[in-house]
Amino acid sequence: MNRPQKYTAFKMGWECIGHHLSGLISEILNREVKCEARQDDYDYWCAFMNDDRFTIVEIADLVEAVNGDKKMYAESIPTDSNTSRSLTMDLTRALLKKALDSDWLEELVREDALWIIGDFPEDRNIMTGPIDWIIHLVGNGMTCAECGKVENPFIKDACNAHTHGMEKYGHPDFQMVLHTNPKDISYILNTLGMRVKNGERFKPGDMVSGIFLDCDVRLDSFEECGRTVLRVIIPDGKNRFPEDPACDYPYSFQTLPLEQLEANGGTCS
Structure with missing residues (x-):
């Protein structure tokens, strides 16, 4: 059978x-x-x-x-x-x-x-080598590594997740401000990082396929703690981006400057 x-x-x-x-x-x-x-x-x-x-x-x-x-x-x-x-x-x-x-x-x-x-082994990724960059995630409900207190520096559902290390490939780092599951954030940022490592180059305004099955994401240029990054903008469930007045929350806030997402001053890392 x-x-x-x-x-x-x-x-x-x-x-x-x-x-x-x-x-x-x-x-x-x-x-x-x-x-x-x-x-x-x-x-x-x-x-x-x-x-x-x-x-x-x-x-x-x-x-x-x-x-x-x-x-x-x-x-x-x-x-x-x-x-x-x-x-x-x-x-x-x-x-x-x-x-x-x-x-x-x-x-x-x-x-x-x-x-x-x-029929690849589960730990085999034919397109990747070692991940030689890091991801910093600063979000609500996380414990400060310095003082041990639980921090809530952002408005609801916002964060500052970003890579460090893309400069070795002559490419801007990536950022997300939509506080989804940390595994999803890692998947999205690492997928983009691997694609850069494998030779792709991205610029502001690019629509990127291959991250999600049902939609593309967009990359916009933003400032993050004194440097320019490419922020990943994810459409809502009806494929609407933040500039659409009908875009659902929290997807609608993704094009706000970082300082407008910070409820209590925010932090850089």
Whole structure:
């Protein structure tokens, strides 16, 4: 009898995939290569270069690097030119598996990302290495590390949760002011941090998918204790953002400056 089976899925944006491929291909070919990746058809995806081309010799070197067979070699080498802007899907997939040091069972190709599905161990995240930043959460009902008193520095349902450490990637830190479950805060901020670590770059006004299944979040620029951060703005249950007068509380206060969220002076950390 066929029974349901549990697998793990990872969503990798095309920019993230391009970052991984660029690093590995540059290493194999011993020259700087900047690759991009994208969906090329309903179920087809590949890597390509906009401003450069792969030579036949370089493509052969890439096939050899992934231990490709004769079929991969024959399909990867162009027959009508000595160069190519793109690599075949099979070769691109093999390179990505080598870059991630992993394997998977299925793929789901989408316009914004590649979903990788496999029987991964529960503690295995193919897209991440060590988390080398920290998250500070300052919120109501928390005990002060210095005086031992329970603090309530913010208005109801507000907090100041933020990262420290994104500067090593040349990127602003992230912030949340909606006091949800601490595990949810860690998930959101660490997911953004990992995406930066894997090569993505964000700017104010960006709508970011892949955090929640039913909505995008927005990143806005704010000041946090003397530095500029990207604040995560989450829409309410009807996908309304704070600038919409109908936006539900507490989602509606997320675009207020930090000082307006502080009931009793607030603290920086």
